Amino acid sequence: MSLVVPEIRRSWVAGINPLAKLVVALLVGVTLVLSIDIVSAGIVVAVIVVLLPFCGLSARQLAVRTSPIVVSAVFAGIATALYGVDAGAVLLRIGPITVTEGSVALAVAILLRVLAVGVPAVLLFATTDPTDLADALAQLAKLPARFVLGALAALRLVGLLLDDWEALSLARRARGVADRGRIRRFLVQAGTLLVFAVRRGGKLATAMEARGFGGSVRRSWARVSVLRTRDIGFMAVGALVVAVAVAAAVVLGTWRWVL
């Protein structure tokens, strides 16, 4: 399988209804952007770390998938340490830049927060088959089938477009124009890919329409998407973790509204 249609290994987390995972990921994300503090984010990150072994991802997969989040978290942290609001003792001074106890605390809070918001989203997609997510969104969240299945079909096009991109790149070398103007060439090639995308999309839409998609009949679903006890439990535990994290931060007095 390709990057676009990732192979989902069987695991405890993979077995949970995608909608339940989505709800928890959203709940964590929305709650944690409300405050910048170490305690609430720290608790969520700790729970995520406990959850990792149940995701069925190898260490390498985990490292690759979460690397963008980890890298941006670290950079956000460093930037905050250097430029964040200063408070407390000065730890380091380089010209106009000062690193203080206050800015370091803020940096750690930011770093944990980016991880706490980003990693669940990565895990959601790493443990969820896109088809199952579409089923859940259409059947349980009652999003319009036209929209959900259109998006799902578009995902398949991405694989074809990657092949197109490779062929376009090779063709440019073969045609003698690949030696110079790398940036311009990239932009023009991206434009050509867009043409391919529109045409492939049109063809696929025709094929879907020919098979009755978008007709007036009420659609049935070959695959059932239901919320089982386990899914409800997962959401409840997720909500509980978020609540505990917020409560702990408030009780310990670290909660700080960003608004």
Place this chain on the structure above:
Amino acid sequence: MSGAARITARGWGWRHGDRPRPAVSGLDLDVAPGERLLLLGASGAGKSTLLAGLAGVLGDAQDGDRAGELLVDGMVPEAARGRVGLVLQDPDGQTVLARVGDEVAFGCENLGVPRDEIWRRVGEALEAVGLDVPFDHPTSELSGGQKQRLAIASVLAMRPGLLLLDEPTANLDPDGVAEVHDAVERLVAARETTLVVVEHRVQTWLDLADRVVVLEPGGGVRADGPPTSLLRERGAELAASGIWVPGHHPVVDRIPAAEEAPALLVGEALAVGRRRFGERAPRTAASGIEVTVRSARTTAVVGPNGAGKSTLGLTLAGLLTPVGGRVVATQTLAGPLGDAPVRWRSRELLTRIGTVFQDPEHQFLRGTVRDELEVGPRALRRGEADVASVRDELATRLRLGALLEANPFTLSGGEKRRLSVASVLATAPRVIVADEPTFGQDALTWAELVRLLGELVASGTALVAITHDQELVDALADDRLVLGPARQGVGG
């Protein structure tokens, strides 16, 4: 409603919104339930448009103008969704979902078929086309023939009374063609489905069809009758319009191969493959290949879909790095450059190795045919006079003169292919690697291309033709390289 469907057309016509002339006009046609119709016509005669009309996917007044009447079981096709199943040419372009079972279920879901009934139908449909894979098998891992059988199963599960096949085997190797033919044969055996097939290559469907209808470009029906007598009486006439009529296939005289031809490219213990997006290591497509490409000779690379033919072509052409072994350019070809073509600069390839891509559209770079023909000479910094003379000579030779201001993407299939060849010839490379150059071409364009390639080889060019077109091999090949099924390359 069940059983085979009836087709009625009365003065039917359709003009695509962006075209000045109608694709089909004044069509009168009656097809009885259970009939098996082979629909023929020259390129641009409106065969695909008729199928799209029957499938109800031409669109509304915004997309084009409709005339007359086209009915399936007395209803407009748009109202008969599910009664009509359409299978298109491109196996990749019509797969909607990631898993085989879901793909077959998709049409049934759209028709609101109850869940239990859907899965019963999925099993039956896959069995009917002989596709023996688990329901959760990834659709992306199927061969071309399997994908087309999946497409047929997908419409079959909707229990259509009318099955429309639009060049369903054009992209397939001979095994794939046979698979699809046999699957269709089983389906229509009981005459509970009306069948309309469009195909350039008549031979494939001749044994199944009980009626041939030839569309006249511009409007109406040119010929209509039982296959045997119709092809006997009017075979030559149909062949002259580009249809592949058995017994009338184009013949191109062979030019004898040159002896003592110098080697230009040598593949030594070659393994080829490519790295897919997001993967660390390339996947080997074929290995253990020994090949010598000589001046004034044609090397045909043959083998089933997925054997690594295209990957080998791109590797020999200096576009992909070998996974193992080496591609060595001899002194004759390389001149002052190093012996590994993949290390040459893009511009240095132009006069040495030219590549004709499988899909001509991938290699188009400019907005007009004129500019397209000038790309290579300009990259070589030839003078204006040179550029113009090369362009005009090629435009004449490949009958593109009237199209110089046209956008390459708007050309017909045959014109695109001729342009893609012409733009490679513009820099006179000593080696030409052509990937399925005759793919999907009508008989006229085919003969033209084969004659041109033959002349090039006779004048000293080395040709590597990657193909599963046996007639091309027969007409041109001096040396053959047979690649086995996936991962087992055999030198030869």
